[in-house]
Amino acid sequence: MTLLSVEGLTVELPGSARPVLDTVHLRVAAGEVVGLVGESGSGKSVTARSALGLLPARAHVTGRVLVEGKDLVGADAARLREVRTSVASMVFQDPRAGINPVRRIGDFLAEPLRLVKGWSRRQAEARALELLAAVGLPDPPRHLRQYPHQLSGGMLQRVMIAGALAGEPKLLLCDEPTTALDVSTQAEILALLGALQRERGLGMLLITHDIELAAATCDRVYVMYAGRIVEEASAADLFGSPRHPYTRGLLGSTPPLTGPMERLHPVPGAPMSLAESAPGCAFAARCAFAEPGRCDQAPPGLLPLPAAAVPSTAAADPTGSADRRAACFRVAELPAVVTSEVAP
Amino acid sequence: MTALLEVSGLRKAYGATTAVDGVSFTLPPGGALGLVGESGSGKTTTARMLVGLEQPDSGSITVLGRPLAARVRGRAARLARAKAVQIVFQDPYLSLDARLTIGATLDAVLRLHGLGDRAARAARVRELLGQVGLGEREAAALPRHLSGGQRQRAAIARALAVEPAVLVLDEAVSALDVSVQAQVLNVLADIRRDAGIGLVFVSHDFAVVRYVCDEALVLLRGRPVEHRPMAELLAAPEHPYTRLLLDSVPHPGWDPASIAQRRRQLAQ
Numbered sequence: 001m002t003l004l005s006v007e008g009l010t011v012e013l014p015g016s017a018r019p020v021l022d023t024v025h026l027r028v029a030a031g032e033v034v035g036l037v038g039e040s041g042s043g044k045s046v047t048a049r050s051a052l053g054l055l056p057a058r059a060h061v062t063g064r065v066l067v068e069g070k071d072l073v074g075a076d077a078a079r080l081r082e083v084r085t086s087v088a089s090m091v092f093q094d095p096r097a098g099i100n101p102v103r104r105i106g107d108f109l110a111e112p113l114r115l116v117k118g119w120s121r122r123q124a125e126a127r128a129l130e131l132l133a134a135v136g137l138p139d140p141p142r143h144l145r146q147y148p149h150q151l152s153g154g155m156l157q158r159v160m161i162a163g164a165l166a167g168e169p170k171l172l173l174c175d176e177p178t179t180a181l182d183v184s185t186q187a188e189i190l191a192l193l194g195a196l197q198r199e200r201g202l203g204m205l206l207i208t209h210d211i212e213l214a215a216a217t218c219d220r221v222y223v224m225y226a227g228r229i230v231e232e233a234s235a236a237d238l239f240g241s242p243r244h245p246y247t248r249g250l251l252g253s254t255p256p257l258t259g260p261m262e263r264l265h266p267v268p269g270a271p272m273s274l275a276e277s278a279p280g281c282a283f284a285a286r287c288a289f290a291e292p293g294r295c296d297q298a299p300p301g302l303l304p305l306p307a308a309a310v311p312s313t314a315a316a317d318p319t320g321s322a323d324r325r326a327a328c329f330r331v332a333e334l335p336a337v338v339t340s341e342v343a344p
Numbered sequence: 345m346t347a348l349l350e351v352s353g354l355r356k357a358y359g360a361t362t363a364v365d366g367v368s369f370t371l372p373p374g375g376a377l378g379l380v381g382e383s384g385s386g387k388t389t390t391a392r393m394l395v396g397l398e399q400p401d402s403g404s405i406t407v408l409g410r411p412l413a414a415r416v417r418g419r420a421a422r423l424a425r426a427k428a429v430q431i432v433f434q435d436p437y438l439s440l441d442a443r444l445t446i447g448a449t450l451d452a453v454l455r456l457h458g459l460g461d462r463a464a465r466a467a468r469v470r471e472l473l474g475q476v477g478l479g480e481r482e483a484a485a486l487p488r489h490l491s492g493g494q495r496q497r498a499a500i501a502r503a504l505a506v507e508p509a510v511l512v513l514d515e516a517v518s519a520l521d522v523s524v525q526a527q528v529l530n531v532l533a534d535i536r537r538d539a540g541i542g543l544v545f546v547s548h549d550f551a552v553v554r555y556v557c558d559e560a561l562v563l564l565r566g567r568p569v570e571h572r573p574m575a576e577l578l579a580a581p582e583h584p585y586t587r588l589l590l591d592s593v594p595h596p597g598w599d600p601a602s603i604a605q606r607r608r609q610l611a612q
Contacts, residue, residue, distance in 0.1 A: 039521035039522065039523060039524075040492075040521055153383075182382035182383055182548065183382065183548055183549075183589060183592040183593065184382065184588055184589060184592045184603065184607045185382075185607075186592065186600075187591075187592045187600040187603035187604055187607070188600070188603070188604040188607060190600040191600035191601040191603070191604040192604075194600065194601070195601070209521065209522060210522075210594065211522070212593075212594045212595065213594040215594070215596060216594035216595055216596060216597075216598035217594070217598070217600070236596075239596060249523055250522055250523060252526075253522045253523045253525065253526035254522060254526075254551065255526075255529065255551045255552060255554060255555035256551065257550060257551045257554065257578065257590070257593055257595070258578065261554065261555065263530065263533070264526040264529055264530055264555070265526075266523055266524070266525075266526030266527040266529075266530060267523040267526075268527070270491040270492075270493055270494070270521070270523075270524055271521055271523070271524075273491075286523075
């Protein structure tokens with residue numbers, strides 16, 4: 001059974017010109033690491049939060065969010081609590097904002113276990129020690145008595161991950177878990193998340209603005225733009241042969257660390273805000289390939305790539321294109337791109 | 345040829361913590377140096393000392409052969425300091441006057457620096473905005489009505505209006521969306537080519553530093569560990585910390601577990 005299946009989720013907020021999410025389809029299976037890539041305002045965080053039933057209060061919501069086959073949209077408090085305490089949990093971007101600064105680490109970890117599971121203080125503390133050890137912190141008994149300000153950002157993010165593991169979830173939602181951290185700390189946290197994910201067979205949704213990070217760590221990647229999924233591909237395909245012009249733009253915007261240094265070809269303009277809308281493809285205004293009269297009429301659907309648009313290796317495998325989708329009218333006509341290898 | 349900027353033996357401590365220790369470098373005219381490091385490496389403290397926001401405990405900073413005065417007194421000295429070094433911060437929300445339009449901000453800087461003629465100022469404002477890819481619409485807008493990338497470009501135009509010898513950019517593209525970051529990086533590349541200005545580019549991101557700079561100085565806990573031309577540094581990093589930082593950049597076949605292990609070894 002698919003752990004998380006978001007089906008045609010549309011979220012509209014009063015006062016915004018376009019939906020925050022527009023017919024989003026996304027799934028995460030057990031044991032799978034899925035990336036969700038997008039820039040600010042693309043809706044990636046709202047999508048992740050929907051898996052916990054955390055949608056904005058005044059939002060008009062259509063579509064379904066199935067967690068272990070049961071819909072969370074309009075679910076009652078008991079079901080939401082069940083999902084949040086024992087099926088899915090979230091690791092947020094900034095551990096300093098996500099962990100109460102005036103409570104000890106031990107309280108942060110033990111309190112939910114005592115309140116939700118009704119465990120005794122001693123049971124909950126023993127579990128908290130296990131969790132701190134599981135996330136690789138050096139001295140669990142000491143950390144239990146420490147306050148958040150006594151730990152570095154990387155250590156505190158480990159505490160946040162320990163907290164997310166407390167309910168033995170099957171689905172771990174990581175919302176920019178390393179964006180607030182140093183680059184070498186980022187590697188540590190992703191090594192930890194990867195190890196935990198494999199050991200426990202977790203399904204993981206990694207939300208990030210860093211397409212290279214998603215390509216390096218995920219099995220499958222979704223790219224979001226202005227509330228819509230614009231491309232879905234395996235990490236290797238996405239990186240090796242991006243199809244949607246926006247995905248290409250993202251890859252072309254990152255300067256390479258090796259190889260020839262050519263002038264960057266940035267996507268002109270800025271990501272679409274909630275105050276803007278477009279009748280057709282939301283990316284058309286910034287797209288070098290947009291065709292007036294075609295791209296600006298109605299939004300393109302997220303469709304499997306036509307055979308001609310799939311690179312020959314994948315086309316040879318009849319199932320190869322099943323996981324490759326793009327929302328672009330011109331996807332079949334665009335020249336195939338060759339991205340240079342960036343690995344040192 | 346006189347160096348644009350000469351920094352020698354810079355040191356700054358806050359109580360028992362030494363933030364910067366032994367930072368020295370020379371920036372030739374038109375040169376661009378990347379200060380690379382993680383949080384706590386002293387890169388921002390160094391940047392702040394360059395613009396006079398912090399006083400070094402010891403060491404010297406010389407711009408075009410003249411030492412930066414420890415104290416700035418009076419209008420002439422203030423203007424001279426402004427002409428020596430300008431800075432662009434990470435968050436353009438906090439560094440632009442929220443009540444002034446971008447055009448008015450630039451106009452005020454030009455007036456302050458002695459450009460009396462109104463028409464000449466207006467022409468120069470247009471020229472500066474053009475340099476960073478902004479136009480009439482942005483000139484008439486308040487900072488809050490611009491996107492992050494536009495604001496950062498406006499902040500760069502404001503710094504350029506002073507015609508400084510050196511421009512310091514402290515994580516100036518880190519907060520921007522990737523597609524917008526590339527636009528600002530191209531603006532910086534153009535400014536280097538056209539204005540011949542010296543850049544000190546503070547960043548944690550080697551790929552971005554490579555795009556903008558000729559050389560990089562890597563800082564670890566306040567001390568320089570490696571200072572070499574960019575191409576050499578990337579091709580054959582000598583210090584284990586430089587290698588760790590480079591390998592930490594995600595790429596296909598990335599192995600975060602081995603990086604984490606090396607990081608622990610380095611910390612010991």
